[in-house]
Every structure is written in C-alpha cells, then in structure tokens.
Amino acid sequence: MTANSTAYKAPGTSGAGGTSTRPLRRRPAPSARxxxxxxxxxxxxxxxxxxxxxxxxIYQLGLISFLEYxxxxxxxxxxxxxxxxxxxxxxxGDSQFWQVLLATVVFAAACVLATLLVGCALxxxxxxxxxxxxxxxxxxxxxxxxxxxxxxxxxxxxxxxPDFGPVNRVLGLGDFSWTYGRYSAFALVLLEVLxxxxxxxxxxxxxxIRAIPTEVLEAAALDGASQWRIWRSVMAPMLRPIxxxxxxxxxxxDFKVFTQIYVMTAGxxxxxxxxxxxxxxxxKAFASSQYSLGSAIGVVMLVILLAVTLVYLRLxxxxxxxx
Numbered sequence: 001m002t003a004n005s006t007a008y009k010a011p012g013t014s015g016a017g018g019t020s021t022r023p024l025r026r027r028p029a030p031s032a033r034x035x036x037x038x039x040x041x042x043x044x045x046x047x048x049x050x051x052x053x054x055x056x057x058i059y060q061l062g063l064i065s066f067l068e069y070x071x072x073x074x075x076x077x078x079x080x081x082x083x084x085x086x087x088x089x090x091x092x093g094d095s096q097f098w099q100v101l102l103a104t105v106v107f108a109a110a111c112v113l114a115t116l117l118v119g120c121a122l123x124x125x126x127x128x129x130x131x132x133x134x135x136x137x138x139x140x141x142x143x144x145x146x147x148x149x150x151x152x153x154x155x156x157x158x159x160x161x162p163d164f165g166p167v168n169r170v171l172g173l174g175d176f177s178w179t180y181g182r183y184s185a186f187a188l189v190l191l192e193v194l195x196x197x198x199x200x201x202x203x204x205x206x207x208x209i210r211a212i213p214t215e216v217l218e219a220a221a222l223d224g225a226s227q228w229r230i231w232r233s234v235m236a237p238m239l240r241p242i243x244x245x246x247x248x249x250x251x252x253x254d255f256k257v258f259t260q261i262y263v264m265t266a267g268x269x270x271x272x273x274x275x276x277x278x279x280x281x282x283x284k285a286f287a288s289s290q291y292s293l294g295s296a297i298g299v300v301m302l303v304i305l306l307a308v309t310l311v312y313l314r315l316x317x318x319x320x321x322x323x
Contacts, residue, residue: 058302061295061298061299061302062295062299064291064292064295065087065088065292065295065296065298065299066082066083066084066085066087066292067080067081067082067083067292068080068081068082068083068292069291069292069295070289070290070291070292071289073291074289074291083292087292087293087295087296088296090293091293091296091297091300096272096275096280097280097297100272100275100276100277100280101277103186103274103275103276104255104276104277105255107186107189107190107254107257107276108251108254108255108257110190111190111193111194111197111250111254111257112247112250112251112254114190114194115193115194115197115198115201115250115254116201116243116246116247116250118194118198118201118202119197119198119199119200119201119202119204119205119246120201120202120205120243122137122141122198122202123201123202123203123205123206123209124209124227124231124235125137126138126202126206127206127209127210138203141198141199141202141203142199142203144195144196144198144199145196145199145200147196149196149259149260150259150263152192152195152196152260153192153259153260153263153264154263156188156191156192156195156264157263157264160178160188162174162175162176162177162178163175179264179265179266179269180270182269182273182274185264185265185269185273185274186274188264189257189260189261189264189265189274192260192264193254193257193260197250197253197254200246200249200250201246201250204242204245204246205239205242205243205246207242208238208239208242209235209239212234212235212238212239216234216238217230217234217235220233220234244312244315245312248308248309248311248312248315251308252305252308252309255277255301255304255305255308256277256278256301256305257276257278258276258278258279258282261274261275261276261278261279262279262282267279267283267287268280268283277297277300277301278301280297281294281297281298281301282294284297
C-alpha cells in the first residue's frame with residue numbers, strides 16, 4: 001500500500017482506533033415505559049363503556065342493513081339471508097328517500113341558522129343588561145333547555161291548538177290548523193326546536209364574550225365602530241372557535257330530530273309530508289317491519305354525521321395550529 005492510499009474505515013468508525021461516532025440510543029427506562037400506558041389505564045373504563053354502548057350497536061345496525069330482516073325473520077319463521085347492498089339499492093332507488101333527505105337537510109339548516117342567530121343575539125344582549133334582567137333571562141333559557149323534548153312538544157301543541165290554543169286567539173287566526181299544511185307544520189316544529197336549542201348557544205357564546213378583554217371592545221368603540229361592526233370585525237373572529245363548536249353540535253342535534261316531528265305532526269304529517277330521516281327510518285323499521293331498510297337509513301345518517309364530525313375536528317385542529 002502506498003503512502004497516498006487512503007486507509008479503509010469501517011462504517012461508523014473514526015480514527016485509527018476505530019472508535020464509533022454514532023450517537024448512542026438510550027432505551028427508555030422501565031418507569032418511563034410504564035408511565036406511557038398510564039393514561040390508557042385511566043381511559044380504559046370509559047373505552048369499555050363506549051364500546052358497549054356505541055361500537056356493538058353500530059355493528060348490529062350495519063349487519064342488519066346487509067340482511068333480509070323483516071317480521072318473518074324476527075319471529076323465526078324464515079331464516080335470514082344475506083342481501084349485500086340490495087337494501088341500499090332499494091333505498092337509493094326510492095324517490096321518497098331523496099325527498100325526505102332533502103327536507104331533512106333544509107329543515108336542519110333552517111334550525112341551525114335560527115338557533116345561531118337567536119342565541120348569539122341574546123348572548124350579546126346579556127352583556128348589555130343589568131344583573132336582575134340577566135338572571136331572569138338566564139333562568140328562563142335554562143328552564144327551556146332542561147325541559148324534556150316530549151314535554152316541550154306537547155306544550156307547544158297546546159299553545160298552537162286551533163280550538164283551545166291562545167296563539168290563534170291572539171293572532172286572530174280562528175280555527176287555523178298549524179299542523180295541516182306542510183310548511184306551517186315545519187315552521188311550528190322549527191319554533192319548538194329553536195326554543196329548546198338556543199340556550200346552549202346563548203350560554204356558550206356569552207361565556208366566550210365575557211372572556212374577551214374589555215380593552216379591545218372599548219378601543220373599537222372609541223374608534224367609532226357601531227355595535228354591529230364590533231360584533232362582525234372584533235367579537236366574531238375572536239369567538240370563531242366557539243362558534244365552530246356550537247355550529248357543528250347544532251347540525252348534529254338538528255339533523256337527527258325525532259321527538260318534535262313525531263309528536264307535533266303525529267308521526268310525520270299528512271301523507272308523510274313532514275317526514276325527516278329519523279322518523280322515516282322509524283316508520284320503515286317498526287311501522288312497516290322493514291328492519292333492514294330502517295337500518296340502512298340509520299347507516300346513511302351515521303355516515304353523514306361522521307362526515308360532519310370529521311369536518312369539525314379538522315376545523316378545530318386547523319384553528320389550534322393557527323393559535
């Protein structure tokens with residue numbers, strides 16, 4: 001070997017002694033490895049409970065949607081047969097399903113929009129009134145929020161009853177029946193849903209407004225901004241994470257409305273003119289004993305709500321990264 005030749009160095013060695021230059025990777029201590037499992041141990045009871053309450057019913061719902069499951073199979077008279085996507089093909093080929101889906105989307109959107117407008121307006125009002133009126137409004141809102149849906153629906157049916165209700169007398173509508181027409185029935189149910197839903201938005205947005213520094217609002221007022229401009233340009237951007245949360249939750253709640261529609265329109269209105277997906281699934285599964293079609297409708301609703309939830313989680317994550 002000549003003097004100019006380069007000495008061979010083994011990978012990871014340096015110098016004549018062949019000393020390794022790679023950084024040594026230390027194994028985590030046993031206590032550190034054990035502490036990594038500690039959060040999961042605390043979450044285990046909740047995960048088991050959620051698995052029993054959610055995972056298994058969802059599995060059964062999806063399974064039944066792929067089977068022929070009618071009253072004959074429930075009573076054991078005929079064996080269940082695998083239908084594959086046949087129930088979904090029947091469902092998607094039914095024009096009534098698409099009409100009900102469209103009505104559900106429009107009705108839910110109207111409920112969400114009305115709930116957000118009323119809830120945010122009352123939240124701003126709470127910041128402008130004195131302590132006693134604020135307390136009265138909060139108690140009245142929480143009372144509406146705590147009222148069971150079936151009780152609230154029954155009370156609203158009495159208020160708008162064509163024979164004994166006080167609303168028709170005050171408005172001079174005589175024996176006008178709110179539940180006879182399609183749009184008037186939907187409007188009546190929307191008012192009841194709004195009545196029991198706006199307190200959540202009001203309380204949540206009010207808490208967010210109280211967390212905004214008063215110096216920011218005072219500076220905007222000194223600059224000559226109107227109340228609407230302060231809300232649109234100052235408060236709304238700072239309340240965006242809260243508004244996203246209440247919007248997504250309102251969409252989920254209003255999309256799966258059942259009790260109000262079922263009670264106030266007597267199961268979906270005349271000839272099914274006020275059906276929404278939840279009531280439509282109930283009618284298919286229990287009124288018509290077509291449990292497979294009812295399960296297929298439930299799966300479709302689950303997929304739609306999961307898509308909304310994923311959008312919600314993505315928005316929350318994006319806002320967390322911006323913050």
